[in-house]
Amino acid sequence: MIPDQHDPATPGGGDKFDDEHYPAYTMGRAAEMLGTSQNFLRSLDDVGLIEPQRSAGGHRRYSRHQLRIAARVRELVDQGTPVEAACRIVSLEDQLHEARQHHSEPQRSE
DNA sequence: CTTCTTACA
DNA sequence: TGTAAGCA
Numbered sequence: 001m002i003p004d005q006h007d008p009a010t011p012g013g014g015d016k017f018d019d020e021h022y023p024a025y026t027m028g029r030a031a032e033m034l035g036t037s038q039n040f041l042r043s044l045d046d047v048g049l050i051e052p053q054r055s056a057g058g059h060r061r062y063s064r065h066q067l068r069i070a071a072r073v074r075e076l077v078d079q080g081t082p083v084e085a086a087c088r089i090v091s092l093e094d095q096l097h098e099a100r101q102h103h104s105e106p107q108r109s110e
Numbered sequence: 111c112t113t114c115t116t117a118c119a
Numbered sequence: 120t121g122t123a124a125g126c127a
Contacts, residue, residue, distance in 0.1 A: 027112080028112070038113080040120080042114090042115095057114085057127070058115095059114075
């Protein structure tokens with residue numbers, strides 16, 4: 001058996017839950033998988049880079065989308081990029097991502 | 111026990 | 120950025 005995997009809570013149906021928005025990990029969980037401290041995740045929230053959902057008690061709930069952003073910042077900062085710049089870079093990346101959603105541009109140069 | 115906030119270094 | 124205390 002697998003220790004921890006996705007929970008097929010929607011069998012049969014064609015319910016396609018955005019696996020990037022449905023799961024909400026906790027701080028320890030996110031910090032553990034990202035390899036960062038809880039302080040780091042909180043700092044991202046402080047600068048307004050990512051706004052995680054809050055549970056009833058006010059506990060942060062990070063979704064995979066949020067985690068991905070945090071992971072990107074972690075790498076940039078880990079490389080020596082100032083958190084100020086990393087915030088901007090990730091912010092711009094997010095904007096570009098949304099722009100592509102609206103205007104599917106076949107501009108794929110890899 | 112885990113998370114949250116605030117504060118200090 | 121990391122750690123500490125006090126609280127929910």
